[in-house]
Amino acid sequence: MAGIVGYGAYAPRYRIKVEEIAKVWGADAPSYKRGLKLVEKSVPAPDQDVITMSVEASRNALRRARIDPADIGAVYVGSESHPYAVKPSGTVVGEAIGATPNIHCADLEFACKAGSEGMFIALSLIDAGKMEYALAIGADTSQGAPGDALEYSAAAGAAAFIFGAKNTVxxxxxxxxxxxxxxxxxxxxxxxxxxxxxxxxxxxxxxxxxxxxxxxxxxxxxxxxxxxxxxxxxxxxxxxxxxxxxxxxxxxxxxxxxxxxxxxxxxxxxxxxxxxxxxxxxxxxxxxxxxxxxxxxxxxxxxxxxxxxxxTGVQDLALKTTDYLDKNQVYLEYGAYAKYRKKIRLGE
Amino acid sequence: MSTSARYWREIPQRYRYEASKCKGCGAVWFPPRLICSACGKKEFEDVVLPGTGKVKTFTVIRVAPSEFSDEAPYAIGIVDLDGGPAIQCQIADCAPEDLKTGMAVKIEFRKVKQEGEAGIINYGFKAVPVL
Structure with missing residues (x-):
């Protein structure tokens, strides 16, 4: 039966708390925390984007799958924040993990479900017997407008799944x-x-x-x-x-x-x-x-x-998702956050 | 001027950290060389650099070139890879005042620079403190 043979996640280490955002916009932090049931969110570093996080999540998935990346037949990156308007994210990811050149590749977009779209397609290719392994990634570095309710929640992270028919977890x-x-x-x-x-x-x-x-x-x-x-x-x-x-x-x-x-x-x-x-x-x-x-x-x-x-044999082969949540967070003030997320318009 | 071609040529090293290991003396060179600087032999095998190491030395850039000014201050260091050669790279995710020699780091895939707002994005490796 087709399924997941390797999985991995990645989240940046920078965080900003709801109070820090609310302070800038004169909003009531307790009511936002209560209303959204949210205390903080991840923030990508200036040198991180959907591609970099996808590569790291995919490498964690490969550590657990223990397969030759050259055996991957497809790479799908689902995101609403692909770094390029025209140029695939998947080509960089495929090249970085060593899966090129014999792969099918596509960038997917469907707001927040682009990742599960990739999972559905990857699974279907395995079910159809078209390839041995297919990689599906869901990743985003989404933005909320300054002061908008979305700014309190729009965060960054990635998950990657390698689908196959043998040795599934x-x-x-x-x-x-x-x-x-x-x-x-x-x-x-x-x-x-x-x-x-x-x-x-x-x-x-x-x-x-x-x-x-x-x-x-x-x-x-x-x-x-x-x-x-x-x-x-x-x-x-x-x-x-x-x-x-x-x-x-x-x-x-x-x-x-x-x-x-x-x-x-x-x-x-x-x-x-x-x-x-x-x-x-x-x-x-x-x-x-x-x-x-x-x-x-x-x-x-x-x-x-x-x-x-x-x-049980693969869970400890890569960093766990809670490791990214719990370890070495760096908390930002709003000014640094605004700079990191390029919310400040610079002069030429 | 676009540097797309140069960037493209360096993808095996920048993306996958591919190095060459001399078949004569075992020395590992990064980036790969045509002639081993240790023994002079010309036969190599491809190896991938280990993804962890320790900071050997570093310097902090406070007045950065325009392509990197957003990130200043940032550290450039030499990292002794575990069981491998030393490499030079940026050390990210760490405030300069928290950086120490001997610090354990791992190699992560990051944006190195972008060629303005309309040019290509250059990806590559940086060292970050281990979680």
Whole structure:
């Protein structure tokens, strides 16, 4: 059965706290922390972008997969913050990990679900017997406009998964995708910051699509929320995933191991994929994992994984996702953060 | 002037840290050489540099060239790779006052510079403190 043979995550070490952002804009930090269920977010260093984080996450995935990178047949990088408007991120990633030249490569974009799109395509290629291994990455260094609610959550991180049919650590038992045209969040060409439709991003967008996808895949699998050991949802803030999960019947205990947003922020295309890596770090053979992404525009991809006996042999072969969350954080003041995120317009 | 071609030629070293190991005396050269400076032989095998090491020495750049001015102050150092040669590179993710010789570092893939707002982005390796 096709599944994940190696996985890895990466997050920058810089952080900014909600209080630091709220102080600058005269906002009430406790109400933002309560409303978003978020205390801080990651910030990419000036020399980091989607490509650099994708390479590091992929190298962690390769350490766990223990395969020759030349055997990878496809590289897909899902992101809404690709460094180039025209020039693929995937070519740099493929070259850096030693997978070129005999690979198929594409950059994907679907707001926050570009990462799970890549996972779906990579899995399908393995299922179709087209190649031995396929690499899917979800990564973002997203921006929120200064003072906008998104600025408190828009963060940076990456997750990478190598799919294959042999020596899997997590088999994919079911997938399902759910999509409609829903204009809840967008960024037009040449615009630096995205726009969003405020409260419209909730019920008609996130909740409708996550619920639609989750309900359908559970029906397809003939499973109930209590049949799972872990559940991971897209995390635009700390509140939405817990709310939708509880409505579906999942418990906090199932969701907390994969809920990274309160300390990491929303890593957009990396969000639910990074949550999945955190779960894989602690999962045991035989356990089942539910995952549902969400991307504005809008749609959700659902996955049901079954952990295999191989998981215990690979978990310690690379840095764990919580290592990136817990170790050596460097906290920034707003001024340095604004400089790092190029929010300050410089003279020529 | 674009340096795309030069950047492209250096991809094996900048992206994958590929070095050459002399088949005669075992010396490892980075970037690769055509003739071994230690024994004069011309036969090499390709090796990949180890991804960890220790800071041997460093200097802090406070008045930077324009391409790097956003990052000043930053450190440039020589890193003794574990079981490998020494390399020179930027040491990132570390305030200059926290940097010490002997500090354990690992090699990470980073943006090195970009050729203005419209030019290509140059990627490569930097050393960062281990987590």
């Amino acid at each position: 997590a088999d994919v038992e079911h997938t399902f995708s759910f999509m409609t045209d829903t204009p809840d969040f967008w960024r037009r060409e040449y615009m630096y910051y995205p726009r969003h439709a405020g409260r419209f991003t909730g019920v008609p967008a996130y909740f409708k699509h996550v619920t639609g996808c989750a309900t359908a895949i559970l029906d397809m699998a003939g499973m109930k929320p209590e049949d799972f050991d872990y559940a991971v949802f897209h995390q635009p803030n700390g509140k939405f995933p817990l709310t939708v999960g509880k409505k579906l019947g999942f418990t906090d205990k199932q969701m907390e191991p994969g809920l990274l947003c309160p300390r990491l922020g929303n890593t957009y295309s990396g969000s639910s994929p990074m949550g999945l890596t955190a779960v894989l770090d602690i999962a045991k053979p035989g356990q089942s994992v539910f995952m549902c992404s969400y991307g504005s525009g809008a749609g959700s991809d659902g996955f049901i994984f079954r952990i295999t006996d191989h998981i």
